[in-house]
Amino acid sequence: MNQDQFNFIVYVCNWGPHAAYMELQDRGADIPLEIKMVRVPCTGRIGKALLFKPFEMGADGVLLAGCRSGSCRYGVGTENAASNTEDTRKILELLGIQKNRLRFETFLPDEPEKLLDCLKSFVRDIKAMGKSPVPRKRAAEEAAPLAMADILTRYDVHSCQDCGKCTSACPLALSGKAFSPRAVAHDAITGNLDSEAFVENVWSCLTCGTCYERCPSAVNFPEFIRDARHFLKQNRHDGHEVHGGFFQSLMRTMTAENLTMNRWSAVPPEIKTDPRGKVLFFGGCTPYFDTFFNRHLGVTTSSITLDSLRLLNFFDVVPAVLPDERCCGHDLLWTGDVENFKRLARLNADMMASTGVTEIITACPECYRTLAHDYKEQGFDLNVRITHIYDFLEREIGKNAVTFKDFGKAVTFQDSCRMSRFEGRPELPRTLLSKMKPQGFTEMQDSGKSAVCCGNSGWIGCDSYSKALQVKRLKQAKDTGCDTIVTACPKCQVHLACAMENPFRDAQKELGVKDLVSLVAETICWE
Amino acid sequence: MKKEVIITGFGGQGIVLAGKVLGNAAAIGDGRESTLVQSYGPESRGGACSAQVIISDTMIHYPYIRSADVLVAMSQSGYEKYIGQLKDGGMLLYDRDLVQPDDSIKEKYAVPATRLAEELGRKMMANIIMIGFITSVTEVVTLDAAKTTVTESVPKGTEKMNLDAFGKGYDYGLSRLKGLERKAAGKTGAMS
Ligand code: SF4
Ligand code: SF4
Ligand code: SF4
Numbered sequence: 001m002n003q004d005q006f007n008f009i010v011y012v013c014n015w016g017p018h019a020a021y022m023e024l025q026d027r028g029a030d031i032p033l034e035i036k037m038v039r040v041p042c043t044g045r046i047g048k049a050l051l052f053k054p055f056e057m058g059a060d061g062v063l064l065a066g067c068r069s070g071s072c073r074y075g076v077g078t079e080n081a082a083s084n085t086e087d088t089r090k091i092l093e094l095l096g097i098q099k100n101r102l103r104f105e106t107f108l109p110d111e112p113e114k115l116l117d118c119l120k121s122f123v124r125d126i127k128a129m130g131k132s133p134v135p136r137k138r139a140a141e142e143a144a145p146l147a148m149a150d151i152l153t154r155y156d157v158h159s160c161q162d163c164g165k166c167t168s169a170c171p172l173a174l175s176g177k178a179f180s181p182r183a184v185a186h187d188a189i190t191g192n193l194d195s196e197a198f199v200e201n202v203w204s205c206l207t208c209g210t211c212y213e214r215c216p217s218a219v220n221f222p223e224f225i226r227d228a229r230h231f232l233k234q235n236r237h238d239g240h241e242v243h244g245g246f247f248q249s250l251m252r253t254m255t256a257e258n259l260t261m262n263r264w265s266a267v268p269p270e271i272k273t274d275p276r277g278k279v280l281f282f283g284g285c286t287p288y289f290d291t292f293f294n295r296h297l298g299v300t301t302s303s304i305t306l307d308s309l310r311l312l313n314f315f316d317v318v319p320a321v322l323p324d325e326r327c328c329g330h331d332l333l334w335t336g337d338v339e340n341f342k343r344l345a346r347l348n349a350d351m352m353a354s355t356g357v358t359e360i361i362t363a364c365p366e367c368y369r370t371l372a373h374d375y376k377e378q379g380f381d382l383n384v385r386i387t388h389i390y391d392f393l394e395r396e397i398g399k400n401a402v403t404f405k406d407f408g409k410a411v412t413f414q415d416s417c418r419m420s421r422f423e424g425r426p427e428l429p430r431t432l433l434s435k436m437k438p439q440g441f442t443e444m445q446d447s448g449k450s451a452v453c454c455g456n457s458g459w460i461g462c463d464s465y466s467k468a469l470q471v472k473r474l475k476q477a478k479d480t481g482c483d484t485i486v487t488a489c490p491k492c493q494v495h496l497a498c499a500m501e502n503p504f505r506d507a508q509k510e511l512g513v514k515d516l517v518s519l520v521a522e523t524i525c526w527e
Numbered sequence: 528m529k530k531e532v533i534i535t536g537f538g539g540q541g542i543v544l545a546g547k548v549l550g551n552a553a554a555i556g557d558g559r560e561s562t563l564v565q566s567y568g569p570e571s572r573g574g575a576c577s578a579q580v581i582i583s584d585t586m587i588h589y590p591y592i593r594s595a596d597v598l599v600a601m602s603q604s605g606y607e608k609y610i611g612q613l614k615d616g617g618m619l620l621y622d623r624d625l626v627q628p629d630d631s632i633k634e635k636y637a638v639p640a641t642r643l644a645e646e647l648g649r650k651m652m653a654n655i656i657m658i659g660f661i662t663s664v665t666e667v668v669t670l671d672a673a674k675t676t677v678t679e680s681v682p683k684g685t686e687k688m689n690l691d692a693f694g695k696g697y698d699y700g701l702s703r704l705k706g707l708e709r710k711a712a713g714k715t716g717a718m719s
Contacts, residue, residue, distance in 0.1 A: 307717070314717040398646070399695060401638070401703035405716070525716040526706025527637065 006034045006127055007136075008061045009054040010119065013043045013077070016067035019109035029116055032123040043067070043104070044077030044084075048292060049244025051088040055097060056253045058136030061126040064104040065115065071108060078106060083295060090291045095253060096261040096324075098129055134256040141342040146231045148193055155224040159217040160185045166211030166221060171452045172204060175472065177465035179204050181211050181221055188228065193235075202228045203239035204461050207334055208453040209421040222422075229336030239335055239460040243292070247331060247459040250288060254326040255343035261324045263287055266302060271309045277320035280357040280384075281309060282371065284364035285327050286490050297497045301490035307521035308363040308389050314524065315396040319361065322351045330366040331458040333374055342378060349380040363389040363517050365418035365489045388419065390428045390488075393520060397435060401527040407519060409512065410440040412482040414473075414496065415451035416489035424449070429488050429516055436523060442480035444473075452476070454492040455499060470499035477511055484512040486519060529583040530667045532597040533612060534657075535605030536622075538576050541654035542601065546578025548658050548676045549668060553582040556672020562590035575605040582667050597665050599657060600626045601640065620661060622653065636664050636703055643695050652692040655681070659696025664704065670697070 012018045018039055024031055040046055043066030054062050064085055069078045081104055089099035105118050152158060166181040167173045173180055179201055187198040207222040215221065229239065241248050266287060267273070273281070286301040293299050312319050329344035352360065360382070362368050372386040413429060420426040426448035433441055446452045455470040456462045474496070477485050487493050493513050500511065532549065536542040543565045553561040564579040579592045594614040600606035600621040606628065613619060619628055623637035638660045644653040655677060662673040674693060681689040713719070 310717045399698045399702065401699050401706050521717040523716070526710055527703055 004131075006061075006123070006131065007054075007059045008032070008035045008063065008123060008126070009038060009059050010035050010063045010065060010122075011038050011040050011043060011046050011050075012065045013067055014039055014041050015073050016071055016109050017065040017107040017115060020107050020112040020115040021065075023112040024116055029112070031116065031119055034123060035119060042072070042074055042077040044072070044074065044080035046081065046084065047244055047246075048084050048088045048091070049246035049249060051084060051102060052091065052246060052253075053244075053249055055092065055101070055132065055134055056249045058132065058134055060129075060132045061101045061122060062103075063119070063122050064102075065118075066104065066106050068106045068108050087291055087294065091250070091288060094261065094263050094265070094287055094291065095250075096259040097133060097253075101126060101129070101132065133258045133260070134253055135258075138255050138343060139257070141339050141346065143230070143338040143342065145234055146227065148188060148191070148228075148231055151224065151227045151231060152188060154227070155220050156217070157185050157188060157219055157224055160189070160219055161217055162186065163216060165214045165216065166219075169210050169214045169450075171208065171210060171469050172206060172465060175465045175469040177204065177463075179465075181205070184225075184228075185219065185221075188224075193231075199232060199237045202232055203237075206417075206453045206455075206457045208417045208457065210450065210453075213421060213449050226334050226336075229334070230338050231336075233336035240463075241335075242456070242459050242462045246292065247288075248335065248337065250285075251327045251329065251332050251344065252337070252340050255340055255347070257347065259324060263325060264321055264323065267306065267309065271306065272313050272318045273309070273321050274318040275320055275355075277318050278358050279312070279317055279319045280352065280355060280360045281312060281319035281321050282328070282360055282362040282364075282367055283308075283321060283325060284362065284367045284490065286364075289490060289494055293494060293497075297494065297501065299494050299497050301493055301515075304363055304490050304493075304515045304517050307515075307518045308361075310521050311389070311393065311517065311524070312361070314521075315392075315400065317392075320355055320357055322348070322355070324351065328364075328367045328370040330370045330374075333370065333378075334458045335460050338378070342380075345375050345378060345380045349375060349382055352382055352384070357384060359385045359387055361387045361389055361392055365416035365423075366491070369418040369422055388423075388428070389517060390419075390432055393432060394428070397432075397524075402524055403527050404436045404520075404523040405525055407436060407438045407523050409438060409484045410442070410480075410482045411438040411484045411486045411514075411519075412442055412444050412477050412480040413447065413516075414444075414454060414477070414485050414487045414492050415448060416487075416492060417451075417453060417457070419488060420451060421449055426451075429486075432516065432520065433486070436519065438484075438519075440482075442482060444476040444480055446476065454487075454489070454495040456491070456495050467499065467502055470495065471502065474499055474511065482511070484514050487513055487515050490515070529581065529585070529587075530597065530665070531592045531595045532580045532582070532599065532661075532665075532667060533577055533592055533595045533609050534580070534599040534601075535575055535577040535609050536601030536654075537574065537605065539651075540601050541651065542576050542605075543578045544680065545599075545654040545658050546580050548673070548680050549580045549582070549661065551680070552668040552672040552676040553580075556675055557669050559584055560587050562587050564590050564592075575602060575608045577605065577609060597661070597667065599661060600628075601653065601657065603627060618665060620657070620664060622657070636660070636700070638696060638699050638703070640696065643699070644692060647688070647692055647695065649688070649692075652689060655689050655692040656696035656699075659693040659698075660700040661696075662693075663697045663700030673697075 085104035329341040333341040550561040550563040598613040619635040640653040640656040
């Protein structure tokens with residue numbers, strides 16, 4: 001791809017439209033030269049990740065050419081392609097990439113003229129729009145090559161006593177996977193860095209931090225893994241990104257500087273924000289999650305963001321928001337892509353600095369962790385107070401004449417690894433819960449600092465063992481006799497909802513999932 | 528304008544000190560007239576005790592209260608003993624965890640004074656929290672006068688702690704009034 005030239009990707013289904021395409025080629029028709037044609041077995045197999053990927057790479061338009069409805073060889077291809085296109089267009093729109101840059105059209109084999117017209121008008125329309133706001137090359141953000149010896153020293157991995165306490169506590173090892181943090185530490189120390197086991201294990205870890213809680217030598221295993229992944233990436237060992245790498249792709253796309261985003265478009269008018277507010281609310285990626293998962297999980301993590309804003313308003317805080325807020329970069333940092341993490345951090349940090357706010361509040365444990373610690377550590381000092389919304393709520397509830405309506409459900413609580421373990425504050429959500437009126441609150445067998453992971457972190461390496469782990473976690477939840485799992489992280493909500501769709505789960509009882517922020521917002525009231 | 532306030536509770540809650548602070552704040556801080564009548568007796572060892580405070584712009588001829596504008600109750604027995612003296616349409620302020628008021632009383636304002644004091648680490652500061660609450664809800668004394676008087680009435684070295692407690696009660700009162708306003712405007716919670 002050339003930087004100034006227009007680039008178009010046309011995915012063409014092998015059956016109907018490809019026959020038409022060949023006819024055009026045979027007769028030397030004037031197919032626009034900027035088009036790269038990619039022949040695919042069925043457009044229904046081109047998921048959101050593949051529809052989106054070209055945009056990350058700087059394409060100006062993507063056309064999905066499928067078979068006319070009813071003529072799909074596999075039955076549902078046309079429908080799938082239509083719905084994937086629709087979702088991806090919504091995501092493009094959130095990002096501020098015109099949705100018309102992505103289209104889905106259908107053809108019969110004997111419609112070459114129609115196909116040619118379509119290709120031409122597609123190219124013409126998009127040229128009229130101009131280049132995509134996502135350029136192929138983005139500003140360089142350097143990260144020095146890492147040496148494993150330095151990483152080992154940094155986390156004092158040499159002090160590992162080979163005791164195996166980590167492995168015996170690790171939820172992944174306990175799920176039956178041939179995975180052992182102790183063995184990873186051992187491989188790293190002995191320099192066994194190219195072995196399949198080492199690479200596989202480094203990418204498998206959930207960075208949940210359970211082992212770090214137990215380690216007698218206080219080896220910070222999750223942070224060691226974070227840096228080891230960066231090391232592996234630099235040495236061309238990539239991890240298994242889930243969902244076709246869609247989320248990593250999304251995050252990398254956000255490193256484009258000229259995006260004018262619409263990520264707050266769903267904020268209803270009764271919620272007040274103020275560009276001059278002294279407090280900034282950092283929303284996180286919930287609108288993207290909801291759009292991506294809308295068809296199979298039906299999660300609504302955006303309500304966490306909206307309910308947070310409602311609670312700020314309830315306590316008379318009218319916050320600023322960043323219109324072009326990027327992902328905080330947590331997942332890129334924790335999956336070894338430090339270069340792109342830094343690009344995101346720089347963009348966010350510059351926008352934050354230009355607002356002049358004195359405090360940033362967020363409801364996402366990962367955003368909290370990243371803004372409060374990792375930005376500074378990676379060279380982006382925000383110089384403002386970072387507050388988790390639970391602390392804000394605790395502060396305001398303490399000084400206001402408020403009470404809570406009954407919440408007619410028995411609940412249990414899924415800790416977030418970033419707040420309960422990394423920040424060491426498992427009591428924070430519990431103090432809030434204790435002020436509310438659920439119909440009973442029972443802890444799961446493993447809770448607080450020993451809580452079991454929701455199943456995935458950083459959108460990598462989700463496999464059957466992750467599922468086993470989740471099934472176990474849901475069983476623990478069920479054993480409390482609750483009807484609702486209260487969560488503290490939008491991603492816990494996504495992964496747990498996914499686990500509940502598992503057809504092999506013993507489906508005796510459906511459990512609801514609700515975020516603590518929404519629970520507070522729905523039940524809080526004036527005395 | 529004249530306001531008659533009865534503060535009641537059990538011995539040891541600092542009821543009389545609360546009355547003194549109110550009276551002094553009005554007289555010294557706000558430059559008005561005030562009187563204080565305190566009932567000690569057996570009550571100070573656990574029964575209902577009270578402080579009767581009158582605050583007025585003109586000279587006060589008789590310091591005893593027969594019909595109070597404001598009753599501040601920090602114990603159930605105190606509440607029961609003095610509720611009869613609250614005039615029709617008078618205001619009841621009470622500790623939410625210690626007093627169960629009658630449904631028939633229209634204008635009532637609750638504050639978890641003792642619980643808030645416990646959260647601050649000193650149960651005995653419940654009276655100071657209550658003074659803060661009285662100040663914002665009834666406005667019988669001004670904020671400045673109340674704060675100055677609290678500072679001058681508490682033991683040396685505990686001023687900051689007591690001002691914090693006062694602030695808690697004061698903010699809680701403001702928040703309570705705000706909540707009422709919001710409710711009147713149809714906004715009961717965060718979702719509506
Ligand atoms: S718990 Fe710590 S010391 Fe023990 S094997 Fe694991 S890393 Fe080594
Ligand atoms: S961070 Fe979690 S998943 Fe990774 S090794 Fe430790 S306990 Fe296992
Ligand atoms: S648990 Fe489900 S939603 Fe989460 S990463 Fe795995 S497949 Fe995706």
